Amino acid sequence: MQADHNDTLEAEIARLDGLGLHELRKVWRQRLGPPPQHISTELTRRRLAYELQVREYGGLKPETRRRLRQYYKAFEADPRHVPTSNLGLKPGLVLTREWNGTEHRVTVLGKGFEYRGEPYGSLSEVARRITGSRWSGPAFFRLKRRALKT
Secondary structure, X not given: OHHHHHHHHHHHHHHHHHOOHHHHHHHHHHHHOOOXXXXXXXXXXXXXXXXXXXXXXXXXXXXXXXXXXXXXXXXHHOOOOOOOOOOOXXXXXXXXXXXXXXXXXXXXXXXXXXXXXXXXXXXXXXXXXXXXXOOOHHHHOOOOXXXXXX
């Protein structure tokens, strides 16, 4: 039953691609209430798809909202701010993980990570290199939640 409901939402979102601004606003009004004004057709389409998914699956997790607020404040204070990709881990820290009988060591850099002498922008890139498939780097390296908080 759940899969059927997901398929229905997916089909509804796919149908949005063929609609113009007037039709998108009509769908918005029927499903969500008054539509936003003064935004483009494409932005209305994307936002409508997002809002339909939020209604179905829920919004952003509180931790994600908190992190976005932190980024907003940092960019507001300094528009040139570049978020670090080392998850707040101290440079020089070495992360280890055994995978398929081999120990893998990753060094935290000031910006990014080093694995086998090569720089990487994220732990997820390193995990992908090690496993050959997509992984969340923090999950792969089993970092505790408190270590990820900045």
